Structures are given as structure tokens and as C-alpha cells.
Amino acid sequence: MAVISKKICMVGDFGVGKTSLIRRFVERQFSDRYLSTVGVKISRKMLELQDAQQQSQEMKLMIWDIEGQTKFKAIAPSYLQGANGVLVVGDVTRQETLEHLEEQIHKFTEINPQGAVAVAFNKADLLDSEEMAYLQTHFQLSHPALVGTFSTSAKTGKNVDPIFEQLAYQIWHH
Amino acid sequence: MVMQFSQIFIPNSLEYLVVNEQLTVVKKSAKIQQFTDDQENLKTGDNASLFFPELVGIDGIVQDIISGKREQFELKGVTRTLGNKKTIYFDLSFERIDPQHLLILFTDVTQEMELGQSLVQRANEVELLLSHLSKSENYIKQILTSMGDALLVTTPSGTIKTINQTTQQLFKYSEAELLEQFIGKIIQDQEFLFSLYSPNIDLSQYQQGFQNIELSCHTKNGESLIIEFSYSLIQIANSRQPVFVYLGRDITQKKAAEAEMNKALAKEKELNELKSRFISMTSHEFRNPLSSISMSVELLENFANQWTPEKRDKHLKRIKHCTEHMTNLLEDVLVIGRAEAGKLEFNPVKLDLSYFCRELVEEVQLIAGDKYHIKLQFLNELQPINLDDKLLRHILTNLLSNAIKYSPEQGEIDLKVSQEGELVQFTVQDHGIGIPVEDQERLFECFHRSKNVGEISGTGLGLSIVKRAVDLHQGEIKVSSEVGVGTCFEVLLPINNGMGNG
Numbered sequence: 001m002a003v004i005s006k007k008i009c010m011v012g013d014f015g016v017g018k019t020s021l022i023r024r025f026v027e028r029q030f031s032d033r034y035l036s037t038v039g040v041k042i043s044r045k046m047l048e049l050q051d052a053q054q055q056s057q058e059m060k061l062m063i064w065d066i067e068g069q070t071k072f073k074a075i076a077p078s079y080l081q082g083a084n085g086v087l088v089v090g091d092v093t094r095q096e097t098l099e100h101l102e103e104q105i106h107k108f109t110e111i112n113p114q115g116a117v118a119v120a121f122n123k124a125d126l127l128d129s130e131e132m133a134y135l136q137t138h139f140q141l142s143h144p145a146l147v148g149t150f151s152t153s154a155k156t157g158k159n160v161d162p163i164f165e166q167l168a169y170q171i172w173h174h
Numbered sequence: 175m176v177m178q179f180s181q182i183f184i185p186n187s188l189e190y191l192v193v194n195e196q197l198t199v200v201k202k203s204a205k206i207q208q209f210t211d212d213q214e215n216l217k218t219g220d221n222a223s224l225f226f227p228e229l230v231g232i233d234g235i236v237q238d239i240i241s242g243k244r245e246q247f248e249l250k251g252v253t254r255t256l257g258n259k260k261t262i263y264f265d266l267s268f269e270r271i272d273p274q275h276l277l278i279l280f281t282d283v284t285q286e287m288e289l290g291q292s293l294v295q296r297a298n299e300v301e302l303l304l305s306h307l308s309k310s311e312n313y314i315k316q317i318l319t320s321m322g323d324a325l326l327v328t329t330p331s332g333t334i335k336t337i338n339q340t341t342q343q344l345f346k347y348s349e350a351e352l353l354e355q356f357i358g359k360i361i362q363d364q365e366f367l368f369s370l371y372s373p374n375i376d377l378s379q380y381q382q383g384f385q386n387i388e389l390s391c392h393t394k395n396g397e398s399l400i401i402e403f404s405y406s407l408i409q410i411a412n413s414r415q416p417v418f419v420y421l422g423r424d425i426t427q428k429k430a431a432e433a434e435m436n437k438a439l440a441k442e443k444e445l446n447e448l449k450s451r452f453i454s455m456t457s458h459e460f461r462n463p464l465s466s467i468s469m470s471v472e473l474l475e476n477f478a479n480q481w482t483p484e485k486r487d488k489h490l491k492r493i494k495h496c497t498e499h500m501t502n503l504l505e506d507v508l509v510i511g512r513a514e515a516g517k518l519e520f521n522p523v524k525l526d527l528s529y530f531c532r533e534l535v536e537e538v539q540l541i542a543g544d545k546y547h548i549k550l551q552f553l554n555e556l557q558p559i560n561l562d563d564k565l566l567r568h569i570l571t572n573l574l575s576n577a578i579k580y581s582p583e584q585g586e587i588d589l590k591v592s593q594e595g596e597l598v599q600f601t602v603q604d605h606g607i608g609i610p611v612e613d614q615e616r617l618f619e620c621f622h623r624s625k626n627v628g629e630i631s632g633t634g635l636g637l638s639i640v641k642r643a644v645d646l647h648q649g650e651i652k653v654s655s656e657v658g659v660g661t662c663f664e665v666l667l668p669i670n671n672g673m674g675n676g
């Protein structure tokens with residue numbers, strides 16, 4: 001069975017935890033220190049996918065950690081080209097980062113109309129469950145390409161594997 | 175295979191790959207290995223995307239460039255962490271060589287990117303910090319503005335530094351009118367202000383805070399408020415002086431309701447007391463005459479036949495005297511009852527005062543017998559005046575009979591009458607037992623009797639009736655008395671009450 005390689009991108013404002021999510025997913029580690037990403041860094045991760053029919057597939061995910069969007073700098077479209085999926089990340093403690101999610105999804109799907117989209121409400125460990133529930137009902141996103149919205153924490157690992165796996169599965173079965 | 179592109183000159187200083195449409199490496203520069211993502215050696219014929227993960231997914235772009243549909247493509251700032259943990263950055267640029275081949279140029283930009291990184295890092299950190307600061311400030315501001323309690327922060331000397339919306343609404347001042355002002359602008363309680371804001375006070379005692387202190391305050395327009403404050407001294411930072419933080423709640427209405435309630439309770443208590451005093455008075459005052467009557471009646475029933483007419487007469491007189499006494503008691507009770515119910519009327523008539531007084535003194539003297547002497551004096555000439563004769567009768571008979579009752583036998587009682595301008599003055603002076611000071615203020619309460627009355631019977635209603643009769647005249651009554659020396663009542667009545675000068 002041949003391994004397939006797929007490209008996914010991490011998109012979101014700076015500091016929302018994109019690098020941390022990848023680090024948690026790939027290296028199983030987390031650091032509280034903030035080291036801002038410049039340019040782009042690609043990490044690889046092998047996934048074993050299995051569907052309801054017991055068919056399985058090995059997938060090599062190329063995860064593009066892209067320099068976060070700031071007030072002064074938009075995301076370079078060249079990084080997004082050829083991606084099969086995107087993980088759009090917001091920081092639940094910074095309202096403005098959540099307000100950008102929709103526009104960021106739009107930007108990605110404009111370049112990759114076939115791409116799959118997952119949304120991470122990251123740093124969920126910093127809010128109590130009541131506040132998280134409130135957030136999720138008040139930032140309801142809807143987009144045809146949206147696979148799912150997850151409240152994640154790179155710090156505790158909550159929903160980190162599921163969100164990447166869900167996205168990979170969607171890409172495989174697209 | 176002939177390589178047409180080999181004629182193309184590529185400077186030595188550049189690192190590059192030449193690939194075909196399938197990204198198979200056709201040619202490579204000498205040190206291209208340093209940019210690969212793998213330890214394995216890259217050889218011609220290998221698929222470039224196995225060594226350069228950046229190439230995964232961009233097959234479409236590669237084809238577009240080779241076929242001339244697209245000019246070129248660039249990926250800037252690709253990061254590579256090397257085996258020795260060293261990070262390098264490089265740019266990739268894709269250019270068409272010929273209809274089958276693509277040139278990928280690698281440019282090391284590590285120095286520029288590292289510089290950029292430290293700038294971006296700093297900018298982002300500041301931005302994050304600002305975002306969190308403004309958020310927490312907003313958060314607290316919103317809570318403070320929206321809370322229903324008044325918030326005030328002052329310096330240790332009482333200068334107002336912070337207030338919230340509720341404070342402004344409660345005290346009707348704008349923020350500008352309160353900030354930098356002394357807190358005494360709204361808190362009125364001088365004792366409180368003095369205790370808290372005097373110089374050289376030991377502040378540490380306020381650190382644990384005080385709960386629910388009721389303080390009288392006033393608003394900008396002078397309205398009085400009662401505010402329940404909790405306050406404490408808070409040290410925000412070591413380098414800054416501590417502040418007093420007050421939280422206040424308006425309890426003015428609650429207090430008014432409480433006072434209203436207390437008044438109603440007091441009234442009810444008074445009525446109850448009155449009732450029990452009435453019962454004890456009547457049971458006491460009626461028992462003696464009633465038992466006298468029943469005793470005389472019984473004796474008459476059994477012995478009348480054998481008795482002399484004089485003896486029978488004596489008992490009949492006693493019965494008559496006792497019934498008269500009880501009638502008087504009842505009369506007093508009725509009068510005071512009418513007064514309490516507000517049904518005692520004031521009907522002034524034109525009165526020849528000297529005649530009226532002489533008649534009345536004669537009547538009282540008759541009842542008192544020759545053991546007492548009432549001396550009536552007119553201190554000046556009296557004009558005909560307007561007074562309620564019935565009420566005046568109540569006033570004078572009660573004062574005179576009291577004077578007699580509480581005087582020793584052979585006592586002399588003075589009634590002096592004088593008229594001055596619009597007022598007539600009656601003075602009743604005795605040399606009797608006197609009224610203790612502590613009883614003087616309760617003298618006019620129904621059923622109240624002084625402690626020193628001893629065996630002398632009485633209803634405790636006489637002076638209440640006097641007082642009410644004086645009040646109906648809008649007059650005044652004063653008492654001066656000394657125990658064992660005597661008592662003097664002074665009554666002042668306006669003389670043309672309700673009648674003009676007619």
C-alpha cells in the first residue's frame with residue numbers, strides 16, 4: 001500500500017498557538033515560551049488512517065507552520081498554494097483572533113477551493129468550560145468545507161490528535 | 175539523454191536543482207545537500223519532493239510553469255532545522271528552463287530572517303501584552319461600571335481618586351465634580367471622617383476592612399441619604415501609597431420604612447399600656463366606693479328598722495356620695511375618651527370671667543368643706559372674653575380639686591387670674607406634697623400618677639383632661655413644683671380664640 005503525501009497549512013493570527021499545536025502533535029511537547037515564527041516551517045507526521053470499511057491508508061502529512069498574520073503583514077498566498085487542507089486557529093482568550101477566523105477560511109478556500117477546513121479554538125485550558133461553551137455558541141462558523149470546530153489545547157493536548165486526524169481523514173476521503 | 179539545458183550558464187555561487195515535470199532531479203549544484211530535509215544523499219534521478227517537503231502538493235504549479243502557463247513561483251523564508259539543531263532559512267524560486275525542465279534556485283537568507291525574527295518577536299510580544307492589558311482593564315472597568323453598588327477610592331487623606339457610574343447617579347455629581355475632592359463632599363458623618371482622615375492615624379487597623387457601616391451622606395442637591403458602606407485599606411503596589419476602597423449601598427428607603435414600622439410598634443405599645451393602665455385604674459378606683467355602697471345597702475336591709483333616722487341618713491348619704499364619686503370618675507373617663515377620639519369640641523362663648531371664676535371657686539369650696547381655703551384673686555381688671563366655658567371648667571376644677579386633694583388639711587390654695595393683652599393667665603398654687611421631678615414630664619399622660627401620691631386615690635385622668643382642654647384653646651400649661659413644698663400650675667389661654675374680636 002502506497003503512502004500518500006498531503007500538505008496542510010496552519011493559519012491564524014500570531015501567537016494563537018499554531019506552532020504549539022504542531023509541536024504537540026508531532027513531538028508531543030509543549031513550551032510556555034513564545035518564539036514567533038518567521039517564514040514557514042514544514043513538519044512531517046505519519047498517520048495511519050482507517051475508515052468504516054476497515055480500509056486503511058498511511059498518510060504523510062506535511063504541516064506548514066506559517067508566520068502568523070499580524071496587523072502589518074498578511075499571509076503570503078504562495079504558502080497556501082497546493083494545500084489539501086487548513087487548520088485555522090484562534091486564541092479563545094483574544095477575541096480579535098476569533099473574529100479573523102472567517103476571513104482566514106475564506107482566503108484559504110479561495111486559493112484551494114477543494115481544500116478541507118478545520119477550526120481550532122485553542123488555549124481552551126485558559127477558560128472554564130462554561131465560558132468555552134458560551135464561546136462556541138457565539139462564534140458559530142459555517143462553511144461548506146468546514147470539517148469541524150474543535151476546542152483545543154496545545155498545553156494539555158486536548159483535541160489535538162482528533163483535529164489533525166479528522167482533517168486528514170477528510171482529505172483522504174475527499 | 176541529451177541535456178539541452180546544460181548549455182545554460184548557472185553561476186557557481188548559486189545552489190540549484192533542475193527537475194522535470196515529475197520533480198525528478200536531473201541536475202543539482204554541489205552543495206545542494208545542505209538544504210535537504212533528510213540525511214540521505216540526494217542523487218540525480220531521485221524524486222525531489224522526498225528531500226524537499228516544500229515541493230509536496232505543488233505539482234500543479236510546477237506543471238504550469240514548465241508549460242509556460244505561469245511565469246514563476248517563489249517560496250520565501252523556508253525554515254530547515256539541521257541535524258545539529260542549527261536553523262537555516264532559504265528562499266526557493268522556480269523558473270522555467272525549457273518545455274521539460276524547471277530550475278529551482280535556493281538562496282540562503284538565514285541572516286536576514288534571524289534579524290527579522292527578533293524584530294517580529296519583539297513587536298508581537300508587545301502587541302500581546304497590550305492586548306491582554308487592555309482586555310483586563312476593560313474587564314474590570316465594565317464590572318465596576320455595571321455594578322449596582324457605589325464604588326469610591328480615596329487616598330489615605332480622603333481625596334477621591336476613582337468612582338463608578340452608580341456613585342455618580344446616587345450622589346447626583348458628575349465624575350469631574352467628585353474626582354480630586356475630599357470625600358466629605360458626600361459623606362456627612364463628621365465623627366467618621368474625623369476618625370478616618372485625621373493626620374497621623376494608624377492606617378494598619380483599616381487593613382482588615384469594615385463591613386456595613388451606616389453613614390449619613392448628601393447628594394449634590396442637598397438630599398440626605400443613608401448609605402451602608404463597607405470599606406478597607408488596600409495596598410495596590412509596594413511603591414504606591416495605600417488607598418481606601420468604599421463600596422456603598424443606598425439604604426435610605428429601607429431606613430425610613432424601619433422608622434415607620436418602629437413608630438407603629440410604639441403606638442401599639444402605648445395603646446396596650448393605656449389599656450392596662452385603664453383597667454388597673456378602674457378596678458382600683460371603683461372598688462372602694464362600690465364596696466362602701468354594698469356594705470351600706472346590706473346594713474340598711476338588715477338593720478334599717480332598728481336604726482335611728484340619723485343613722486339611716488348617714489348611710490344613705492354615704493351611698494349618694496359614693497355614686498357621685500363614681501359618676502365623676504366615669505365622667506372623666508368619658509371626657510378623655512372623647513378627647514382621644516378627637517371628639518372633644520371647642521366652642522368659645524363670650525364669658526364674664528370674674529363671675530365664672532367666683533361661681534366655680536364657690537362650688538369647689540363647698541365640696542372641699544372648711545378644711546381647705548381657696549383664695550381667689552384677680553390681678554387686674556378683666557374684659558369680657560371668648561373661651562369655651564365647658565373646657566375652662568374642666569381646667570379649673572381639675573387643677574383646684576387636685577390642689578386640695580394633695581394638700582394637708584387647713585391648706586390654702588391660691589387661684590390668681592390676670593389678663594394681659596391677648597392672653598388670660600390662671601395660676602393655681604398649693605402647699606401640698608409636690609410632684610417629683612421625674613414625674614413632671616409624664617404628668618399629662620393618661621392614668622399616670624406620681625410616685626408620692628401614697629393612699630390618695632385618683633384616676634390619673636384629671637391632668638390629661640386639663641392638658642387637652644388647654645390644647646384645644648391653643649394655650650399653654652406650665653408646672654413648677656417641689657416635693658413637700660407645693661405645686662404651681664400656670665395656664666395661659668388666648669382670649670379671642672376663633673371669634674375675631676366680636
Ligand SMILES: Nc1nc2c(ncn2[C@@H]2O[C@H](COP(=O)(O)OP(=O)(O)O)[C@@H](O)[C@H]2O)c(=O)[nH]1
Nearest residue numbers: 014015016017018019020032034123153154155
Ligand atoms: N495555555 C496555553 N497556552 C498556549 C496554548 N497554545 C499556545 N500557547 C502559548 O501561546 C504562545 C504562542 O504560541 P505559538 O504556538 O508560538 O503561537 P503561533 O504564533 O500561532 O505559532 C506561546 O507562549 C505558547 O506557549 C494552549 O493551548 N494553552
Ligand SMILES: [Mg+2]
Nearest residue numbers: 018019036037
Ligand atoms: Mg508560530
